[in-house]
Amino acid sequence: MSHSDICIAGAGLIGLSLALELHHRGISVTVLDRGTPLSESSTAAAGMLAAADPDNPPQLRPISDLSIQLYPAFLDRIHSLSGQRVALQTHTTLQALPLHVTNAGNILTPQDLAHLLPSLTPGDHRFILLNENSLDPRQLAPALLAAVRATSIDLRLNTTIHSVESHAGSVTIQTSNGPLEASQFVDCTGCWAATAPPSAVVPRKGQMLSVTLPPELLLRLVVRTPSIYIVPRTIDPAVTPAIIGATVEDAGFDKTVHASAIAHLRSQASALIPSLSTAPERETWAGLRPTTPDRLPLLGTFPNQPHHYFATGHYRNGILLAPATAHVTAQLLLGETPSVDLSAFSPSRLVSLAQ
Ligand SMILES: Cc1cc2nc3c(=O)[nH]c(=O)nc-3n(C[C@H](O)[C@H](O)[C@H](O)COP(=O)(O)OP(=O)(O)OC[C@H]3O[C@@H](n4cnc5c(N)ncnc54)[C@H](O)[C@@H]3O)c2cc1C
Structure with missing residues (x-):
């Protein structure tokens, strides 16, 4: 032994x-x-x-x-x-507040948002800016x-x-x-x-996709709402992929990727940034979060x-x-x-x- x-x-x-x-x-x-x-x-x-x-x-x-x-x-x-x-790929996150949060300071004005990310469609969301990295x-x-x-x-x-x-x-x-x-x-x-x-x-399943961002979409920060996030990989100037995620599912150890779930993620992301609706898909996958x-x-x-x-x-x-x-x-x-x-x-x- x-x-x-x-x-x-x-x-x-x-x-x-x-x-x-x-x-x-x-x-x-x-x-x-x-x-x-x-x-x-x-x-x-x-x-x-x-x-x-x-x-x-x-x-x-x-x-x-x-x-x-x-x-x-x-x-x-x-x-x-x-x-x-x-x-480090990004250094800031545009965070949409969950509906129950009513007293957060520093809510960005429409002018702030237009300056940070002109293509963002905030809808009913209120956003704050977080100093947060990703890799x-x-x-x-x-x-x-x-x-x-x-x-x-x-x-x-x-x-x-x-x-x-x-x-x-x-x-x-x-x-x-x-x-x-x-x-x-x-x-x-x-x-x-x-x-x-x-x-x-127990496992909690997350399905995701990655897309190639259109060259005119200069996304250099993470955009996150309570139900979706868009995370760009920024360090290769030639091509900028972005991750769009993720589902949260109780599906045991199943890691099957479903086209309907991927389409739903993309439509949620496109509601925030419309040009994502036609961004070419690179990859789809699923993983299991230990919960x-x-x-x-x-x-x-x-x-x-x-x-x-x-x-x-x-x-x-x-x-x-x-x-x-x-x-x-x-x-x-x-x-x-x-x-x-x-x-x-x-x-x-x-x-x-x-x-
Ligand atoms: C879709 C998705 C998105 C995520 N996004 C983020 C994010 O943006 N930021 C963040 O911080 N976290 C994120 N997470 C969470 C993060 O990925 C996990 O919390 C983390 O990777 C867990 O790491 P781990 O080493 O515990 O588990 P794992 O990476 O799953 O490793 C467990 C290892 O144990 C081994 N193993 C299992 N059973 C046995 C056994 N009986 N004997 C020997 N070996 C065994 C497996 O083979 C595996 O290699 C995300 C997760 C998912 C699925």
């Missing part, structure tokens, strides 16, 4: 970011994935670092702000290990993987975790390639939550399973929260006080689901 200090299940953005953080702190890490790394939710995402989205649960704000603060160092570390620099998860993924591969992190693919047994000072992990022993284990298996109680984390009943992540341990941690359930904000999740989970694993209060994310809150 091989042994490592810490065994991580799941080579998505959360698992690999944590592996990199632990490796940086001198810990020996093994990462197991049942398939290929970064091929699930982490590369289906739009890539908004939407810390100030008014639709987020308010308990997310401190850990979101921490993540925003940690992002430059996270990208620098990836760059120094991989040689690949992940660029391309499909640029982040290969850079992160190259960074991990430049270290001594033991990344084992095609290895499925079946179960984990906690002992006094260690865990035994049963995998499709035999048992493994580690001092501590972290479940980062996204919506599969391989070792969590049933229903603690808990209260839309908050699962960070920490369940009672009576002291060496068995979870870092999953990031729902719509896993790209945003990856650096902070890696940081605070490493702190928990090493017995340090986390930089932000994690009580809202404690698996204990879901303990009734386990009974």
